Amino acid sequence: MAENPMDAWISFQRGWLEMISGGKPGQEGRAGVSGDPFEAWRGLWERAGGGQWHDLTGMQHVLTSFGAYARLFDAWTRAGSAAGKDGSATVAAGMFDAWREIAEDLSRRWAAVVSPFFSAAGADPMTLVERMLGMSEPLKDFHVRVFTPWRETVEKLWRRFAELAGRQPSAETVEGFHAAWMEAYEETIGRVVRIPSVGPARERHDLLLRCFDAAARWQGATLEFALEMQIPAREAFEKAAARAADLIGPQAGVEDFQRFYDDLTGEMEARLFELFKSERFAAAMKSTLSASLDFHKLLQQVMEQALEGTPLVTRTEMDEVEQELVAVRRKVERQQAEIAELKAALSGKGVK
């Protein structure tokens, strides 16, 4: 049991990573959920001290159901994998067994919730499930064939995430995570939204995707920029630390510390200035700023898209109105100047 919530949380996170990677974080683990995920979750929860915090009756129910879902997923992946190997849809039966199992689990544990739903559908729960699962063989075959490449991609991505999770955070890791997320999106939701019948939703999703992409690139560029900034600071610290032994001995006084500090800041100033003058720094700054602006631009588009269905004014609409106002203001100013000139000319001729 963890002694405090923070330890518990870290422990929980670590356990989750272990579970998804099939090993320790950083090791290349087996993709997908393995073993008994329900037990894994419950174990994790207990290790995290969850039992100390609340009356977990409700949570246990959720976890138990989750375990059933996880078993379904496990069976599904195995069935899909087998189907992919021998090309037969019939081996997908295990998958449907798993669905049946989950339906039973649901109707037993959550009877109060699901029974009215089933009743409304005019069938008892199990009959309805049987009916739902009674898909034709071609449909089953299609399902499996679509599922197999998807599952393989997801497996690959899990491996990539697990690998990245074990590395020290760096610009490369961030970029790696970003690339993996993008790939995950493309291979999952991206596939769905590219179905032509999805229509405008595809464009909306694409915008969100680009927004996410821009945010990740911004984060990567910022990290690079920060690293650039850290190099001279680190070098200055190293140099100052090397001199510290001479300056700060057992008898060191305030003046010695002052000298050390002055040395350090002097060194940092010189190195930073050298960096700032370089084109590489200007380029890093440009790239960070550019990435930030790309993100903000897309975010504005997302906001505008969200506002389309509301009676609120968008920024583009405001800009158009404001531009017109500025044009009118300029026109008025010009006319005022012309009137003043005319008045002056007329007064010179004695006309009032």
Place this chain on the structure above:
Amino acid sequence: MGDPREREGAGPDPTAALEMMRDFLAKGVNLLSQPVDAEVGTTPKDVVWQDGKLKLLRYRPLVKKPVSPPVVISYALVNRYYMIDLQPDRSMVRELLARGIDIYVIDWGYPGRLDRFLTMEDYIDGQIDRCVDEVRRLSGEDRVNLLGICQGGTFSLIYTALHQQKIRNLVTMVTPYDFHTDTGLLNVWSRFLDVDKMVDVLGNVPGDFMNAGFLMLNPVQLVLEKYRNYADKLDDPAFISNFIRMERWIFDSPDQAGECFRRFIKEMYQENRLKRGTFELGGRRVDLKRITVPLLNIYGTADNLVPPACSTGIAEAVGSADTETIAFPGGHIGVFTGGRSQKQLVPRIAEWLTERSGSAGGKTSGKTSGKTSGKTSGKTSGKTSGKTAGAKAAPAAKRGRG
């Protein structure tokens, strides 16, 4: 409480050192808990004309008959004009008023959303011109003196080249004219700025963004050392007041009107059009050689925002026969707030204006602060002689942006 340095042979006494630190901090906290006198821009003034956010202010003259024509001060858009009147004992405005100069200042205000479409034409042909006309009307003078500071100086050069019939004398202070120098970091960085994208996305460019850039010009001094010095003087109320005034000014940065910013960065910093003679305003080419009114140009020898190389060529660029360039030992801000500036530079500006104006100022009717020597150090002669007369570079100023 013992001095930790007095323990001979035993090394410093950490307990005593901690006690010293505690007492010092307590003193600082006590001081900062009291109301701090950090008022800025306290010299009495009136709004004599207003058009939207644009205000024309007139400082109340300290003499019965001020020098005529009056001076119109055009400050940079990026900061507030009260730098010239930051604190009572270091106020360029007060010093000028004391010498009979009649001062008007343009307050651009804080641009809002609507102002993102303001162009350089709007500022120069519009706002400056309307303010100049108003001062001409109020003073009854056909021509006024124009004093431009920093970007306001660049605007003043452009304005004078196009509206010279309204200007009697031109003073430019810490004014960039040649933007293609590698001695200034802003000049280097600006060349890498994708200003189109910035303005398209942001509209107005945030003042905080500009400030971050200014702080990065000298991060150790402006982000670290400055506050260490501040902590060192926590028990000095006068220092604290002045420090807070300066901080207030530094971080009081209006956003930049997008379209004007776009053009200023592109055509000045990136393309150096003013110097190359290819800059156009309202369809008219801006030829600085057309400026023939007397010119006084002042730059800071240790200015890292507008390095000397950006300013030194102004006297040569204009067509005036009467020019004077002063290389003042100091940074961008020290030119206005430094003690030497108050004693030497500001009196020289007043003298220069008075010599070239129609009527001299009368006697001081109010009390003024600070003493004046009337002499200018670091003066360089105009192009008539082309010599440098005793200009000495001072060490880089360690406060503010200078």
